[in-house]
Amino acid sequence: MLKFITYFLLFIYSxxxxxxxxxxxxxxxxxxxxxxxxxxxxxxxxxxYASGTSSDESVEIYIDIIINxxxxxNNIKELYELATKVQDLHITYxxxxxxxxxxxGFSKADGKIVYWKRVAGKRFIGDVRIRYSKDKKHNIEPYLxxxxxxxxxx
Numbered sequence: 001m002l003k004f005i006t007y008f009l010l011f012i013y014s015x016x017x018x019x020x021x022x023x024x025x026x027x028x029x030x031x032x033x034x035x036x037x038x039x040x041x042x043x044x045x046x047x048x049y050a051s052g053t054s055s056d057e058s059v060e061i062y063i064d065i066i067i068n069x070x071x072x073x074n075n076i077k078e079l080y081e082l083a084t085k086v087q088d089l090h091i092t093y094x095x096x097x098x099x100x101x102x103x104x105g106f107s108k109a110d111g112k113i114v115y116w117k118r119v120a121g122k123r124f125i126g127d128v129r130i131r132y133s134k135d136k137k138h139n140i141e142p143y144l145x146x147x148x149x150x151x152x153x154x
Contacts, residue, residue: 020146025050027065027124031150033143036061046070058136065126065153076101076120089114102148107131115144119153126153 022031023038026048032038035055042049047070052061068074080096083103091105100119107114115130128151132140 020143020150022150023050025063025065027067028063028119028121028126028153029150030063030128030152031146032061054139056139058132059140060131061147062129062131063126063151064129065124067123068120068125071125074120074125079118079120079125083116083118089116113137115148117148117151119151121153124153126151 019034020031021034021038022029025040026043028048030038030052032052033054036052036059037055038050038052040048040050046067048063048065050063052063053059071079073079076096076099080094080101083101084091084094086103088108089103089105090108091103093105094103095101099121100117102115102117104113104115106112112131112133117128119126128147130140130144130147
């Protein structure tokens, strides 16, 4: 009995040590901080639209995954060229590696910081867009790397 209680307490303790939770959904996966809310808004057989928000709703995360046949191209270099020409974003950083790209900057509409990652999987292309105001950077920046690295599509 003591062994069971010890394992149970270790399990509870280790669960509290992990500040993240992973979400698998149609076509992809993402890891968010435990205190963020995640919700699938709409989905069908070839696309999924989901969102996440911080507990105080100062950080907005939008996830779009769509089957790659709905895109003009699934070539990541071509997708990168298109992404760096978006009109509604003042781009301050962009890069492209292997099967993903990142574009970040400021929204021309409201001045919020925008971090956008696009991943080209074998069957799907997925976007995660994170929006937050400059004064709320502390609510997302400690988690941004983990969220970005965890975002995958199939």
